[in-house]
Amino acid sequence: MKTLRIAAALLTRADGKTLLVRKRGTEAFMQPGGKIDAGESAVDALVRELNEELGLVIAPEQARFLGEFSAVAANEPGFEVNCQLYGVHVEGVQDEDAVNPAAEIEEAIWVDGASIDPLHLAPLTRDSILPLYRRLQNGA
Template sequence: MKVIRIAAALLIGADGRTLLVRKRGTQAFMQPGGKIDPGESAAQALGRELNEELGLVVDVAQAQFLGEFSAVAANEPGFEVNCQLYRLDVDQAVNPAAEIEEILWVDGGSLDHLHLAPLTRDSILPLYRSLQLA
């Protein structure tokens, strides 16, 4: 299986909720972030993607590395995503831009009504819920 290397953010707002995004022309909600370009670190990719997609200017030195996760890609059949996940706490306004069509702040409650990317559903949201309880 082909692998897509991505960096993603568990973005936590001032109210403790986390941000999910949906790209134009797709159904699945997922964490903001994107592909890591050649020669780019995961943290650099994350900073660039958050700026392009959401208008956020973040200090990636403040990002807390949460781990590496893999899952079947939501939007690219036959691919797996390998994700470097970082936590970032933000209190800036977030505005969907570039390929982002919809954003949604969610808490740890049931999201069964949403179409979630496998990585988000199986790895990242359970981690987010465990951080909330800690």
């Protein structure tokens, strides 16, 4: 299986909700982020992707490394994703209009632990990142 190296954000706001995105022409929701370009650090890729896809401008030091995770890619058959995950907390973002889906992002939604279950989720999001999100929300 081929591997895609990505950087993603467990993006949270003051009310504890986290942002999930869905790419155009797909069904699975996942964390915002994207592929790491050759010669680019994971955190630099994350900063670039958040700006390109959502209009969010963050400084690299706002991103706190949470770990490395792997799973079958949701939208690329025959690929696995290797994800460098960063926690990013954004202040002053309280409504749905605070992020502006662009590039290949069709939909962006803020969710909490109770509103996640009915969604179609990418394997990495479902099996690794959201369990981590729930543990962090519970203070673990």
